[in-house]
Amino acid sequence: MKRANTPVLIIATALSIAAVGQALARDEIRIVGSSTVYPFSTVVAERFGRSTSHKTPVVESTGTGGGFKLFCSGVGEGTPDVSNASRAIKSSEIEDCKENGVQDIVEVKIGYDGIVLANAAGLSQYSLTTKDIFLALAKDVPDGNGGLKPNDAKTWKDVNPALPDAKIEVLGPPPTSGTRDAFAELAMESGCKAFDWIMETKAGDKKRYQAICHSVREDGAYVEAGENDNLIVQKLDANKNALGIFGFSFLDQNMDKVQASLINGTDATFENIADGSYAIARPLYFYVKKAHLDAIPGLREFVVEFVSEDASGEEGYLEERGLIPMGGAEREEWLNNVLNFNSLS
Amino acid sequence: MPGVVERHRGEERFRRLGLAAIAVSMSFLAFFLISIIGTGYGAFIQTAIKIDVDLTLPEIGLEEGFTSEDLAKVRYRSVVRAGMRALVPEDLGRRESRTLYGLMGAGAEFELRDKVLAQPDVVGSVASFWLTSSDDVDLYNKAGSTEASEQQTRLTAKQIEWYSELKASDRIKTRFNWTFLTGADSRDPEVAGVWGAIVGSFFALGVCLLLSCFVGVLAAIYLEEFAARNRWTQFLEVNINNLAAVPSITFGLLGLAIFLGFFGLPRSASLVGGMVLALMTLPTVIISSRVALQAVAPSIREAAFGIGASRVQTVFHHVVPLAMPGILTGIIIGMARALGETAPLLMIGMVAFIADAPTGLTQPASALPVQVYLWADSPERAFAEKTAGAILVLLVFLLLMNLMAVILRRKFEK
Numbered sequence: 001m002k003r004a005n006t007p008v009l010i011i012a013t014a015l016s017i018a019a020v021g022q023a024l025a026r027d028e029i030r031i032v033g034s035s036t037v038y039p040f041s042t043v044v045a046e047r048f049g050r051s052t053s054h055k056t057p058v059v060e061s062t063g064t065g066g067g068f069k070l071f072c073s074g075v076g077e078g079t080p081d082v083s084n085a086s087r088a089i090k091s092s093e094i095e096d097c098k099e100n101g102v103q104d105i106v107e108v109k110i111g112y113d114g115i116v117l118a119n120a121a122g123l124s125q126y127s128l129t130t131k132d133i134f135l136a137l138a139k140d141v142p143d144g145n146g147g148l149k150p151n152d153a154k155t156w157k158d159v160n161p162a163l164p165d166a167k168i169e170v171l172g173p174p175p176t177s178g179t180r181d182a183f184a185e186l187a188m189e190s191g192c193k194a195f196d197w198i199m200e201t202k203a204g205d206k207k208r209y210q211a212i213c214h215s216v217r218e219d220g221a222y223v224e225a226g227e228n229d230n231l232i233v234q235k236l237d238a239n240k241n242a243l244g245i246f247g248f249s250f251l252d253q254n255m256d257k258v259q260a261s262l263i264n265g266t267d268a269t270f271e272n273i274a275d276g277s278y279a280i281a282r283p284l285y286f287y288v289k290k291a292h293l294d295a296i297p298g299l300r301e302f303v304v305e306f307v308s309e310d311a312s313g314e315e316g317y318l319e320e321r322g323l324i325p326m327g328g329a330e331r332e333e334w335l336n337n338v339l340n341f342n343s344l345s
Numbered sequence: 346m347p348g349v350v351e352r353h354r355g356e357e358r359f360r361r362l363g364l365a366a367i368a369v370s371m372s373f374l375a376f377f378l379i380s381i382i383g384t385g386y387g388a389f390i391q392t393a394i395k396i397d398v399d400l401t402l403p404e405i406g407l408e409e410g411f412t413s414e415d416l417a418k419v420r421y422r423s424v425v426r427a428g429m430r431a432l433v434p435e436d437l438g439r440r441e442s443r444t445l446y447g448l449m450g451a452g453a454e455f456e457l458r459d460k461v462l463a464q465p466d467v468v469g470s471v472a473s474f475w476l477t478s479s480d481d482v483d484l485y486n487k488a489g490s491t492e493a494s495e496q497q498t499r500l501t502a503k504q505i506e507w508y509s510e511l512k513a514s515d516r517i518k519t520r521f522n523w524t525f526l527t528g529a530d531s532r533d534p535e536v537a538g539v540w541g542a543i544v545g546s547f548f549a550l551g552v553c554l555l556l557s558c559f560v561g562v563l564a565a566i567y568l569e570e571f572a573a574r575n576r577w578t579q580f581l582e583v584n585i586n587n588l589a590a591v592p593s594i595t596f597g598l599l600g601l602a603i604f605l606g607f608f609g610l611p612r613s614a615s616l617v618g619g620m621v622l623a624l625m626t627l628p629t630v631i632i633s634s635r636v637a638l639q640a641v642a643p644s645i646r647e648a649a650f651g652i653g654a655s656r657v658q659t660v661f662h663h664v665v666p667l668a669m670p671g672i673l674t675g676i677i678i679g680m681a682r683a684l685g686e687t688a689p690l691l692m693i694g695m696v697a698f699i700a701d702a703p704t705g706l707t708q709p710a711s712a713l714p715v716q717v718y719l720w721a722d723s724p725e726r727a728f729a730e731k732t733a734g735a736i737l738v739l740l741v742f743l744l745l746m747n748l749m750a751v752i753l754r755r756k757f758e759k
Binding site for chain 1: 455496497531532533609612613694697701709719729
């Protein structure tokens with residue numbers, strides 16, 4: 001008797017799978033994208049789920065690029081409604097979106113995140129310029145005669161005589177990470193600009209300029225320590241020589257374990273990042289599909305909640321999580337744009 | 346030929362090497378367990394603060410004859426905050442009040458609501474409740490107020506002062522953390538729990554078990570007992586063995602393309618998770634089932650054929666029951682592997698923040714190892730012990746499954 005049931009069960013399973021595939025009314029918001037925005041997005045999602053009758057949005061941490069790939073794959077319930085990003089959307093990504101029918105996208109800026117270079121607490125604090133960072137970590141550095149040579153700096157003292165005679169050892173995220181992109185763009189490139197002749201190549205040969213300014217050395221001075229910022233903090237605790245690269249929110253949580261280096265003479269504090277004087281800070285965004293605003297219940301309210309004073313405003317609950325809110329005038333301007341759901345042109 | 350003494354010495358050497366190997370692996374295991382338990386036990390203990398809340402009717406905005414629905418809608422947030430303010434004698438400004446509220450956990454208002462709803466007769470009086478503290482207070486309390494913990498804590502000096510006063514007046518205690526076992530994922534460590542992940546894992550494993558049992562065992566029986574031995578079956582065998590060694594993320598990619606892309610199944614659903622995990626465990630189940638079937642003595646088959654049994658009768662009446670212990674062990678080991686996988690789930694969207702425990706196969710769900718991975722990546726310090734706690738829960742489940750394999754094996758061998 002028991003055996004007779006087997007084919008029935010298999011058919012039943014197959015049928016139910018087919019049924020599920022067809023009936024697909026989604027009533028929760030789906031969010032993908034940057035792992036840097038993830039901690040903020042999830043907090044808003046949780047509050048939203050608790051305080052409204054809507055379900056808690058589902059947030060996936062796919063990385064900024066991966067998020068846009070999913071986001072731009074089309075319109076409809078099978079695709080995400082929101083994509084988080086630790087950089088602005090690229091024109092190539094907008095085109096990709098348009099090709100797949102995602103015409104109108106609303107861009108929302110939520111605030112800033114700082115990237116810090118830190119070493120274990122209790123040691124002497126580093127004071128670096130972006131030029132030092134470039135010279136210490138670039139793959140090729142200027143040789144002084146208008147050409148390039150492979151980077152052979154062994155200690156920080158080789159880079160800048162004012163720095164301590166300690167081995168260059170920097171733990172940072174791998175190239176797939178948005179933090180790494182931002183680090184290359186903000187720290188390395190601004191150090192790179194200290195050399196006039198490199199600046200000049202920017203106009204003529206943009207590819208070469210990028211290669212010079214963004215390439216990180218691969219001889220062991222820069223150690224790829226994975227995407228997990230907690231791990232980098234722990235490694236710094238164990239390895240007194242090393243400096244680590246990670247996001248400001250992790251510094252905020254681990255002030256007793258690590259200390260941030262001064263960048264261009266500025267301390268990595270909340271205030272300095274907010275007013276723009278700290279050099280390595282980046283804006284955080286999320287993008288919403290306009291076509292989904294009416295189709296997915298609660299999406300409109302979610303966006304409003306995210307930009308509310310309570311959440312991403314000054315002294316909002318995201319500030320407690322390490323987000324650096326925008327200042328008054330800038331915030332007003334964005335708020336105006338977002339609450340009218342103006343789409344990206 | 347070496348002499349007796351030399352041969353004895355050789356044996357002695359081998360024994361010692363074997364013992365040393367065991368000792369090394371045991372010490373690794375012990376180190377792993379001690380460090381996990383050492384960090385993880387804290388996840389099962391939480392700190393609670395006793396506050397007196399004023400639940401008299403005008404205070405909570407209700408009138409005589411209220412329903413339980415009205416009672417659920419009371420603004421418990423302000424009730425909790427009033428209770429917190431009553432704890433300190435001085436009048437506080439807005440900013441200072443905020444730091445005071447920071448002692449209480451993020452879920453306190455919901456905890457209070459549930460407690461009041463469970464015993465509505467407290468309404469109308471001033472009642473005392475133990476409510477979960479914030480994660481920072483929890484960590485500080487568990488570490489004990491030493492100089493080291495004072496340096497490590499994120500509490501401000503003022504908060505530490507309040508904490509000490511509360512501690513002195515017996516308003517702070519530690520208790521077993523049920524929330525950790527009954528709650529779903531949250532971004533507030535004091536509210537976060539593994540229940541949502543356990544349910545997700547359970548659904549996914551159920552689907553996986555169903556599929557890999559039927560498909561895997563039937564495939565193994567057909568290949569072993571019915572199929573002709575030719576190039577085709579050899580080709581199949583090589584491919585199945587190959588698939589068993591393929592990195593598991595490959596199955597996730599396959600699932601993304603077929604189940605999500607082609608069939609249009611929902612993203613992050615435990616149904617799809619189970620199907621992908623089934624793809625991954627199928628080769629293991631097929632191989633171990635075939636080995637179990639091969640181990641059944643040929644004389645059994647010959648005897649059955651001898652008295653006139655058909656092929657199907659021979660296989661299902663005699664061979665399969667004898668091979669059952671081996672087949673079951675294979676299935677359970679496959680399931681245990683599936684329980685610990687995250688890589689294939691990544692591609693189909695199960696590695697996500699999901700704050701509601703799933704109630705059906707098609708709802709968004711995560712899984713236990715996914716929860717471990719997500720918490721390990723969280724900036725909040727208190728998630729470190731939650732991570733280790735979730736690993737402990739996962740280990741307990743794995744232990745139970747392996748125990749079940751042993752018990753079933755014993756039972757069927759009789």
